[in-house]
Amino acid sequence: MEVSMQANKAKNNSVHQYKFALYLGIAGLVMMFAALSSAYMVRQGAGNWLEFRLPNMFYVSTVVILLSSVSLRYCLTSFKNGKKTAYISSLLITCVLGVAFLFTQYAGWMEMYNSGIDLKGNPAGSFVYVLTFLHAFHVLGGIAVLGVALYHCLTLSFKVSKQRILRLELTSIYWHFVDILWIYLLLFFILQR
Amino acid sequence: MNTEVKNYDTQAEQIIETQGYDDHFHDHHHGDKYQSGFFGKYIFSLDHKIIGRQFLITGMIWAIIGAAMSVIFRLQLGFPEADLEWLKPILGKWIIVDNGIGSLSQEFYYALVTMHGTIIVFFVLTAGLSGTFSNLLIPLQIGARDMASPLMNMLSYWFFFLASMVMLFSLFLSTGPFAGGWVAYPPLSALPQASTGSGAGMTLWLISLVLFVVSTLLGGVNYITTVLNLRTKGMSLWRMPLTIWAFFVTAVIGLLSFPVLVAGFLLLMFDRSLGTSFYLSEIFIGGQALDHVGGSPILYQHLFWFLGHPEVYIIILPAMGIVSEVLSVNSRKPIFGYRAMVYSILAIAFLSFIVWAHHMFMAGVNPFLSSIFTIFTLIIAVPSAVKVFNWITTIYKGNFRFNPASLFAIGFVSMFISGGLTGIFLGNSVLDIQLHDTYFVVAHFHIVMGVAAFFGMFSGIYHWFPKMYGRFMNETLGRIHFWGTIIGAYVVFWPMHYLGLFGVPRRYYSFDQFDTFRDFGDINQFITIGAILTFFVQILFVINFFYSIWNGRKMKSKNPYKANTLEWTTPIETGHGNWPGKIPTVTRWPYDYGKDGEDYIPQVIPLKEGEEEH
Numbered sequence: 001m002e003v004s005m006q007a008n009k010a011k012n013n014s015v016h017q018y019k020f021a022l023y024l025g026i027a028g029l030v031m032m033f034a035a036l037s038s039a040y041m042v043r044q045g046a047g048n049w050l051e052f053r054l055p056n057m058f059y060v061s062t063v064v065i066l067l068s069s070v071s072l073r074y075c076l077t078s079f080k081n082g083k084k085t086a087y088i089s090s091l092l093i094t095c096v097l098g099v100a101f102l103f104t105q106y107a108g109w110m111e112m113y114n115s116g117i118d119l120k121g122n123p124a125g126s127f128v129y130v131l132t133f134l135h136a137f138h139v140l141g142g143i144a145v146l147g148v149a150l151y152h153c154l155t156l157s158f159k160v161s162k163q164r165i166l167r168l169e170l171t172s173i174y175w176h177f178v179d180i181l182w183i184y185l186l187l188f189f190i191l192q193r
Numbered sequence: 194m195n196t197e198v199k200n201y202d203t204q205a206e207q208i209i210e211t212q213g214y215d216d217h218f219h220d221h222h223h224g225d226k227y228q229s230g231f232f233g234k235y236i237f238s239l240d241h242k243i244i245g246r247q248f249l250i251t252g253m254i255w256a257i258i259g260a261a262m263s264v265i266f267r268l269q270l271g272f273p274e275a276d277l278e279w280l281k282p283i284l285g286k287w288i289i290v291d292n293g294i295g296s297l298s299q300e301f302y303y304a305l306v307t308m309h310g311t312i313i314v315f316f317v318l319t320a321g322l323s324g325t326f327s328n329l330l331i332p333l334q335i336g337a338r339d340m341a342s343p344l345m346n347m348l349s350y351w352f353f354f355l356a357s358m359v360m361l362f363s364l365f366l367s368t369g370p371f372a373g374g375w376v377a378y379p380p381l382s383a384l385p386q387a388s389t390g391s392g393a394g395m396t397l398w399l400i401s402l403v404l405f406v407v408s409t410l411l412g413g414v415n416y417i418t419t420v421l422n423l424r425t426k427g428m429s430l431w432r433m434p435l436t437i438w439a440f441f442v443t444a445v446i447g448l449l450s451f452p453v454l455v456a457g458f459l460l461l462m463f464d465r466s467l468g469t470s471f472y473l474s475e476i477f478i479g480g481q482a483l484d485h486v487g488g489s490p491i492l493y494q495h496l497f498w499f500l501g502h503p504e505v506y507i508i509i510l511p512a513m514g515i516v517s518e519v520l521s522v523n524s525r526k527p528i529f530g531y532r533a534m535v536y537s538i539l540a541i542a543f544l545s546f547i548v549w550a551h552h553m554f555m556a557g558v559n560p561f562l563s564s565i566f567t568i569f570t571l572i573i574a575v576p577s578a579v580k581v582f583n584w585i586t587t588i589y590k591g592n593f594r595f596n597p598a599s600l601f602a603i604g605f606v607s608m609f610i611s612g613g614l615t616g617i618f619l620g621n622s623v624l625d626i627q628l629h630d631t632y633f634v635v636a637h638f639h640i641v642m643g644v645a646a647f648f649g650m651f652s653g654i655y656h657w658f659p660k661m662y663g664r665f666m667n668e669t670l671g672r673i674h675f676w677g678t679i680i681g682a683y684v685v686f687w688p689m690h691y692l693g694l695f696g697v698p699r700r701y702y703s704f705d706q707f708d709t710f711r712d713f714g715d716i717n718q719f720i721t722i723g724a725i726l727t728f729f730v731q732i733l734f735v736i737n738f739f740y741s742i743w744n745g746r747k748m749k750s751k752n753p754y755k756a757n758t759l760e761w762t763t764p765i766e767t768g769h770g771n772w773p774g775k776i777p778t779v780t781r782w783p784y785d786y787g788k789d790g791e792d793y794i795p796q797v798i799p800l801k802e803g804e805e806e807h
């Protein structure tokens with residue numbers, strides 16, 4: 001909340017409290033995905049496991065989300081350096097790429113479905129669907145946060161303040177997290193066939 | 194012991210004024226939006242002290258409901274022939290009247306057992322215990338104005354409230370609430386057609402618990418951040434009271450284990466509504482084969498118990514923290530082995546993540562794997578024993594003050610020993626062949642977790658009641674409550690060990706079909722009578738609690754127990770921001786009792802010249 005809620009400045013943790021809280025939240029999410037990954041491996045170990053190729057669209061979406069992270073990174077540095085247009089345009093690009101990611105994921109699911117991998121079929125396919133759904137759900141949350149950032153960017157007057165840097169940093173930490181999470185999932189699916 | 198009793202209250206006040214930390218908190222008063230109006234102050238409060246009380250009272254309401262349920266199913270177990278028609282006004286169609294004799298419906302018996310477990314484990318002993326005391330004590334004892342994010346804190350309560358409402362609603366479904374056991378194993382939880390409660394009841398159960406997890410995580414993230422970021426000057430980790438250590442580690446365990454439960458639930462939801470087969474394979478229902486193939490119900494058990502076992506420590510650690518503090522204050526001695534206490538909390542937390550399969554010894558897991566889990570499980574006894582040893586040593590030769598809080602703290606230690614010992618029986622996978630799913634397990638976890646955690650909670654309530662309401666609870670009633678409860682708890686749960694050793698299975702509606710178990714009718718009656726009496730003793734507590742809020746003996750001095758921790762330096766009427774002026778800073782640990790001939794030295798009193806820190 002307000003700055004005055006920070007009980008004291010006798011700092012005993014150099015990480016800002018909101019960032020720290022966000023890292024903790026991310027740790028929780030990591031546990032959730034770790035649990036599902038290990039469930040996947042346990043189920044795979046039990047046999048009767050269908051092998052199939054990942055949809056090509058997933059590689060496209062990988063490129064899309066990677067680019068979005070790059071542009072968000074650029075957005076943050078531009079903001080800190082007071083470059084207004086670069087900040088606004090890169091934020092817009094990030095949002096567009098974020099939404100595009102969901103579309104490419106959707107296309108990926110359709111590709112899987114059309115090649116006969118059904119949600120209800122062999123657990124090998126079900127797991128891929130569930131993990132990617134859950135990831136997409138978190139991306140959706142990320143897009144909502146980006147939307148708030150965009151709203152601030154377009155409605156508030158351009159001013160590089162500590163508080164606004166913090167907000168943008170929080171947004172980008174989360175967004176980079178969902179990006180890294182996707183890379184992890186992709187590698188996991190490729191390596192755990 | 195020759196100790197000089199000195200009153201440090203005024204001195205502490207002056208020291209905070211002169212040496213405290215000035216954060217200019219009260220300079221820019223934000224229009225007092227924290228206290229504006231009834232709604233802002235008591236309903237959508239952002240103040241950690243109010244939120245703590247909200248958790249407490251909601252937890253208490255759930256405790257009454259959960260306990261009443263157990264009385265009803267105990268009636269069925271102790272007096273299967275009795276006429277329960279008088280319950281018809283409350284239970285309606287779940288009482289089946291036949292030939293003028295009312296009996297509890299079988300489905301509803303299972304629903305009651307399930308709801309009892311879910312409610313007590315999650316709503317009372319998780320939210321009601323750690324929610325209450327983490328909120329109340331973390332900012333007060335570390336010298337912070339409030340939690341790191343008061344907004345998240347408020348949301349944490351309201352998610353819990355929502356979870357409560359959904360679960361409450363499920364009790365009134367025409368098909369009844371979920372009835373497949375608090376652990377919600379598939380297939381009963383995965384197939385809506387598996388039993389009456391498996392349809393809408395289970396759906397609401399899942400929604401409720403997911404909301405509950407959100408609440409726990411919002412709270413937990415906040416507790417951890419607050420402890421790590423907002424400690425006052427001088428409050429190093431090694432100067433934190435053990436309560437704070439316990440709440441902190443509890444929140445960490447919750448953060449790492451609850452998401453795993455959600456992962457398990459997610460797959461369950463897919464199985465339930467989208468036709469996947471994560472947990473289901475080759476099942477016949479009503480003579481009809483389902484087309485689910487290839488799933489494994491054991492997978493759910495792994496995911497559930499990966500939370501489930503840490504969860505039992507999420508329940509017990511806050512109680513342990515409270516007991517450590519209360520025992521030290523009331524024996525006027527420093528806690529014995531402070532660092533050992535902290536390390537054992539950490540060890541328990543770590544080990545709690547690698548023992549989950551001891552709940553699955555009989556589920557067909559590989560016996561070699563079982564022996565590894567047996568070893569880890571038995572190792573948990575080591576840090577547990579360290580803690581017990583330290584509590585006993587703390588009170589040994591102390592100047593012990595007997596009051597309801599300290600009695601319940603001792604009761605906790607007693608219960609924890611009794612129940613911990615039976616854990617060692619169960620931890621051996623070979624003995625578990627006989628004991629699994631019998632009343633021995635029921636006895637074990639009720640004593641070690643149920644009763645012990647309740648004792649820790651009672652101890653905390655009696656002890657910090659003045660900090661919450663500015664008044665004391667009635668001592669005499671408190672003592673009666675203690676003796677009634679400890680005797681009652683042993684009367685109820687001790688005999689269950691014998692039932693379990695004879696192999697009497699848990700979760701059965703009735704035993705009259707089995708010749709083997711026919712001899713135990715008397716024991717079951719005895720237990721039921723004990724349970725009813727113990728239940729009524731708890732009513733005494735509830736009356737005492739609410740009566741004392743308005744009519745209890747008033748708190749006259751800030752620090753009635755002559756305790757060292759920071760919460761007792763706040764005014765009797767603790768306002769928003771906790772300290773009216775500056776924040777206290779500390780130079781010593783909270784356990785300077787009986788040091789250098791002084792009865793107590795609060796944490797705010799600076800080290801004297803030449804004085805060594807403990």
Ligand code: HEM
Pocket residue numbers: 376505506508509551552570571573574577612613614615616617619620621625628629630634637638641642643
């Ligand atoms: C010395 C430490 C302990 C050991 C070795 C131990 C061991 C075990 C084992 C092996 C079981 C499974 C029995 C079965 O289902 O056949 C069990 C059940 C259980 N234990 Fe413990 N335990 C210990 C302490 C605790 C503590 C401290 C708590 C809670 C605070 C606890 C709570 C439970 C619960 C809730 C269950 C039963 C869950 C269910 O099936 O419904 N235990 N314990």
Ligand SMILES: [Cu+2]
Pocket residue numbers: 501502505548549551552
């Ligand atoms: Cu366990």
